[in-house]
Amino acid sequence: MPKDLRSFMAEVVEQQPGGLRRVDVPVDRRFGINAYGARAEREREYPALLFTNVVDSEVSCVANLLATPERMALALGRTVEELTQSSDRIESPEAHPPVEVAAADAPVKQIVWRGDDVDLGKLPIPVHNALDGGPFLTAAVAVMRDPESGKINAGIYRHHVYDDRHMGVWFFGSHHGGTIHRRYEAKGEPTPVAIVIGHHPAFLMGAVSRVPGIGGEYDAAGSFLGESLEVVRAETSDLMVPARAEIVLEGVIMPAEEREEGPFAEWPGHYVGGGPKPVIRIDAITMRRDAIFQDIQASGREHRLMGALPRISSIHRNVSQVIPGLKAVNVPVYARMHCYLSIDKEQDNDPIRAATTALNTEPENLRMVVVVDDDIDIYNEEEMAWAIGTRMDAAQDLLVIPAWNGPGGLLPTNWGYDKEGGRTARRSSAVIMDATKPAPPVQFPVRAQVPPEVVDAVDLDSAVSVTDSAGLPWLG
Numbered sequence: 001m002p003k004d005l006r007s008f009m010a011e012v013v014e015q016q017p018g019g020l021r022r023v024d025v026p027v028d029r030r031f032g033i034n035a036y037g038a039r040a041e042r043e044r045e046y047p048a049l050l051f052t053n054v055v056d057s058e059v060s061c062v063a064n065l066l067a068t069p070e071r072m073a074l075a076l077g078r079t080v081e082e083l084t085q086s087s088d089r090i091e092s093p094e095a096h097p098p099v100e101v102a103a104a105d106a107p108v109k110q111i112v113w114r115g116d117d118v119d120l121g122k123l124p125i126p127v128h129n130a131l132d133g134g135p136f137l138t139a140a141v142a143v144m145r146d147p148e149s150g151k152i153n154a155g156i157y158r159h160h161v162y163d164d165r166h167m168g169v170w171f172f173g174s175h176h177g178g179t180i181h182r183r184y185e186a187k188g189e190p191t192p193v194a195i196v197i198g199h200h201p202a203f204l205m206g207a208v209s210r211v212p213g214i215g216g217e218y219d220a221a222g223s224f225l226g227e228s229l230e231v232v233r234a235e236t237s238d239l240m241v242p243a244r245a246e247i248v249l250e251g252v253i254m255p256a257e258e259r260e261e262g263p264f265a266e267w268p269g270h271y272v273g274g275g276p277k278p279v280i281r282i283d284a285i286t287m288r289r290d291a292i293f294q295d296i297q298a299s300g301r302e303h304r305l306m307g308a309l310p311r312i313s314s315i316h317r318n319v320s321q322v323i324p325g326l327k328a329v330n331v332p333v334y335a336r337m338h339c340y341l342s343i344d345k346e347q348d349n350d351p352i353r354a355a356t357t358a359l360n361t362e363p364e365n366l367r368m369v370v371v372v373d374d375d376i377d378i379y380n381e382e383e384m385a386w387a388i389g390t391r392m393d394a395a396q397d398l399l400v401i402p403a404w405n406g407p408g409g410l411l412p413t414n415w416g417y418d419k420e421g422g423r424t425a426r427r428s429s430a431v432i433m434d435a436t437k438p439a440p441p442v443q444f445p446v447r448a449q450v451p452p453e454v455v456d457a458v459d460l461d462s463a464v465s466v467t468d469s470a471g472l473p474w475l476g
C-alpha cells in the first residue's frame with residue numbers, strides 16, 4: 001500500500017507507543033486544538049494529537065504529527081542522528097518521479113464539491129493563538145505550475161481564511177511560490193493553485209525542502225517517501241495533485257487583488273508582519289469520504305522543527321562545498337535565526353568562509369553564525385557556551401554585519417519602534433562568531449580530560465548509594 005497520512009499514523013501507533021493520543025471530547029476549533037498542543041508542550045510532552053470531535057465539523061483533525069525528532073526520523077526512514085547531521089539531503093532526486101493514477105484510484109476524489117457546495121467552514125480549520133486574525137491553514141502545501149518552465153512547484157505557506165471561499169496567502173521573500181504568482185500576475189492572469197492538506201509527513205518535508213530552482217518538490221517527496229508520489233489531475237486546472245492526500249482545495253490567486261492578512265503567530269514567537277497579501281478564491285474541494293484535516297501547531301515546536309531541518313541541510317550542502325572539513329550543522333529548533341557549524345579547521349580563513357556561506361544560503365532566516373572546532377558538540381548548548389568562553393576573543397573573532405536581515409518581515413529585530421507605538425521596517429545586523437582554535441601549526445592549550453578509555457572502563461554500579469549515617473561511621 002502506498003504511503004499516506006493514515007499509514008504514517010498507524011506506524012506511529014505500532015512503533016512508538018504513546019506517540020499519538022486521541023481526543024474524543026468536544027474541542028473548539030477556536031484555540032481548543034492548539035491549546036492541547038501548548039498544554040502538552042508546557043509538560044514537555046509532544047504527542048501527535050487526533051481530534052475526533054471538533055465542534056461543528058464532521059472532519060477529524062490531527063496536529064503535532066512532526067513535533068518530535070523521533071517521529072520525524074520515523075517519517076523519513078532515518079535515525080535521529082542521521083536526521084540532524086544530514087537532514088533532508090536528497091541522494092537521488094530523480095529516483096522516484098511522480099506517477100499519474102486515474103481519478104477512480106485516487107482516494108482524494110471520493111468527494112468533490114464545486115461551486116456553491118464549496119464551504120471552508122465545514123473543515124476544522126483552527127484559530128491558533130490569542131491575537132491571530134482568524135483561522136489559518138498551517139499544514140497546507142500549495143501547488144502551482146511555473147508558467148515559464150511548466151514545472152510544478154510546492155511549498156507550505158500560511159493561508160488566512162476570510163470566508164467560505166476566500167483566503168489570503170503569504171509567500172515570503174524569495175520563495176518560488178511568490179515568483180510564480182508574480183509571473184502570472186505580470187500577464188494579468190489568475191494563478192491556478194491546488195492546496196494539499198493531509199499526507200504522509202515525508203510529502204510535507206519534500207514540499208519544504210530547499211530544492212534549488214523552481215519545482216522538483218514532488219521528486220524530493222518521492223525521495224523521502226522511498227516511492228513515487230501518486231498524483232492525479234485536478235478538477236479545475238491542469239495541476240497534478242497527490243492522489244492519496246486527505247483534502248485538496250482548488251482555486252486561483254486573483255491578479256491585482258490584495259487584502260489585509262494576519263496577524264498570525266509565527267516561528268519567531270512574536271506577532272510581526274502582516275499587511276496586504278494576495279487573495280485565493282476556492283472553486284472546488286475534493287476529499288476522502290472520512291477525511292482527516294492536518295494542522296501544524298503554529299509557533300510551536302512542530303512548526304520550528306519542520307522549518308529548521310530543511311535549513312540544516314541546505315546550509316550543509318553549500319558550506320561543505322567551500323569547507324571540506326565541515327563536520328556538522330545545527331539550526332537550533334528554539335532559535336532558528338542562529339546557526340552553529342563545527343569544522344575540522346585547516347586554515348585561519350575557514351571559519352569566516354563557512355559562516356558567510358551559511359548566511360548567504362539562508363539570508364532571510366539567519367542572523368548569527370557561530371563556528372567551533374570539531375571536538376565541540378553543536379547540539380549541546382553547554383559545549384557551545386564553553387567554546388565561546390574559551391576560544392573566542394571578541395575584539396578579533398566577532399564580526400558584525402551592520403545591515404543584513406530584513407527590512408521588515410517576521411523578525412522583531414527587523415523593525416524600528418517609536419514611542420508613539422508606530423514601527424518602520426529596517427534591516428537588522430548579523431553576527432559571526434569564530435570560536436575556533438588557531439589553525440595548525442599553532443599549539444593551542446589542550447582540552448582537560450580524564451583519559452577517555454579509563455572513563456569508559458568505570459563500572460558506576462560499584463559506587464553504592466549511602467542511605468543512612470551508619471554508612472559513614474567516621475561522622476558519628
Ligand SMILES: Cc1cc2nc3c(=O)[nH]c(=O)nc-3n(C[C@H](O)[C@H](O)[C@H](O)COP(=O)(O)O)c2cc1C
Pocket residue numbers: 138153154155156157158159170171172173174175176177178207208209210211215296303306307
Ligand atoms: C510549518 C511551515 C510554515 C511555513 N509557512 C510559510 C509561509 O507562510 N510562507 C512562506 O513563504 N514560506 C513558508 N514556509 C517555508 C516554505 O514552505 C519553504 O521554505 C519552501 O521551501 C518554500 O518553497 P518555494 O521556494 O518553492 O516556494 C513554511 C514552512 C513550514 C515548515
Ligand SMILES: [Mn+2]
Pocket residue numbers: 153154155176177211213214215216217
Ligand atoms: Mn520550489
